[in-house]
């Protein structure tokens with residue numbers, strides 16, 4: 451047997467441990483803090499920032515050159531096999547190819563993968579023999595879909611390949627499905643929970659919010675409107691734990707507190723929340739669509755490993771997917787809110803005949819889930835209408851510029 455049996459020694463050890471506790475806890479968050487009031491006075495809706503941890507957002511690279519005109523010969527007339535970018539000018543097409551190279555191709559790629567060769571066989575540019583070109587075609591469609599149909603989330607800022615890739619073939623922040631947890635002997639069955647994980651801020655919460663919420667729809671509402679149990683809400687403790695796991699992940703990805711979106715007096719109440727909660731609501735749906743419609747179908751296209759010997763598929767054979775962190779990287783707006791679309795306007799247009807349908811409107815979905823909450827729904831109608839107006843505008847641009855044959 452080890453350990454002290456003497457009660458005085460035991461007590462001294464315990465007191466010592468308790469005395470040391472604040473030191474250990476404070477060690478992670480020593481330093482000046484800044485507190486900014488976000489909501490109305492009273493409910494403590496504020497953002498507390500540890501100034502020692504604040505870093506300026508990464509500056510996006512400059513465009514290879516400035517786009518001066520969108521006129522000129524259409525790219526399709528020169529490259530008849532183009533599927534996505536045929537309707538822009540040859541000049542604009544060339545600029546986008548150059549920028550895509552800077553955004554996605556790693557600087558240390560070996561010669562046979564360097565520059566344009568990351569996606570192309572230089573002997574035959576139209577060929578799809580490199581998987582990276584097929585992937586890029588889907589990525590182009592995905593980026594256009596985000597910028598055209600999800601302005602409810604990305605606003606006029608929008609995203610480019612760089613928002614996720616940052617000069618790397620595989621974006622730094624990605625996720626894939628986890629194998630089913632197995633029983634760990636005496637520790638019992640631990641469904642990805644009660645393990646120290648940075649994903650959920652080292653809380654005991656379930657630490658796979660990505661797989662739980664960001665591929666397929668799953669109910670995130672857990673608060674009940676009723677005092678007594680009723681059919682209106684059948685969520686249990688486990689659902690609540692999963693929801694909180696997701697919320698920890700979202701907060702970490704944006705570098706914000708819960709009160710950046712919520713009034714903590716009532717997490718479920720929309721009318722007391724900040725508009726950022728609505729933006730996040732759209733974001734969750736946008737991410738699900740990106741993962742299920744654009745990335746998951748690439749499972750058979752990606753090799754298990756790339757030229758750099760790094761994985762392109764997760765342990766269950768699914769491609770590496772997107773979450774809030776992939777774009778946001780610790781900032782409430784990715785890249786500090788800088789837009790890269792001025793020189794790459796074709797990333798905010800969809801010319802294809804098989805254009806995806808516009809994003810869902812929040813009003814209907816949120817309203818249906820919470821019919822008792824009249825005020826909140828009325829407020830959301832306003833938010834949703836504004837978002838729709840933006841989407842409508844994008845549609846108008848699209849149809850005004852669409853080729854006559856469409």
Ligand code: HEC
Nearest residue numbers: 529531532533534535547548551554566569575576586587
């Ligand atoms: C990250 C992948 C990627 C990189 C890097 C890349 N391209 Fe492309 N390229 C594509 C995709 C995808 C298409 C097809 C687009 C479409 O169908 O609308 C394409 C099409 C082309 C075509 C048309 C080929 C044809 O005849 O159909 C040319 C020319 C081209 N790229 C040139 C370049 C040049 C030059 C560079 C380097 C400056 C480059 N690309 C870098 C992905 C890439």
Ligand code: HEC
Nearest residue numbers: 582585586589590593610611614619624762769770771772
């Ligand atoms: C919302 C985030 C996001 C955006 C925007 C995005 N990508 Fe990706 N891309 C990913 C993820 C995640 C992967 C990794 C998939 C995997 O390896 O299974 C990836 C992989 C790729 C790959 C494969 C690279 C390799 O080395 O295997 C290419 C090429 C690529 N993307 C091109 C593009 C291009 C071109 C654009 C812009 C038109 C773009 N991506 C926009 C998230 C994004």
Ligand code: HEC
Nearest residue numbers: 670671672673697698701707708710711717718727730731
């Ligand atoms: C970036 C915005 C954002 C942040 C930060 C955020 N949440 Fe949320 N939260 C949401 C959204 C959006 C929903 C509703 C999701 C839906 O309906 O699909 C939600 C839902 C919830 C719910 C369920 C409410 C109900 O109706 O049952 C709880 C509880 C919750 N959040 C707690 C938290 C906690 C705790 C934190 C901090 C750890 C947090 N949230 C941080 C946006 C956010």
Ligand code: HEC
Nearest residue numbers: 604605607608609700726729730733734773774777782783
């Ligand atoms: C494809 C990239 C991308 C992904 C993925 C993404 N976002 Fe965003 N998000 C953006 C962009 C771009 C903006 C900036 C829009 C603007 O300029 O107002 C933004 C803005 C926001 C804002 C408003 C911030 C503010 O200061 O007003 C919230 C909240 C937000 N995102 C939450 C989320 C959540 C939650 C997720 C994951 C479920 C997510 N985002 C995933 C691109 C992304």
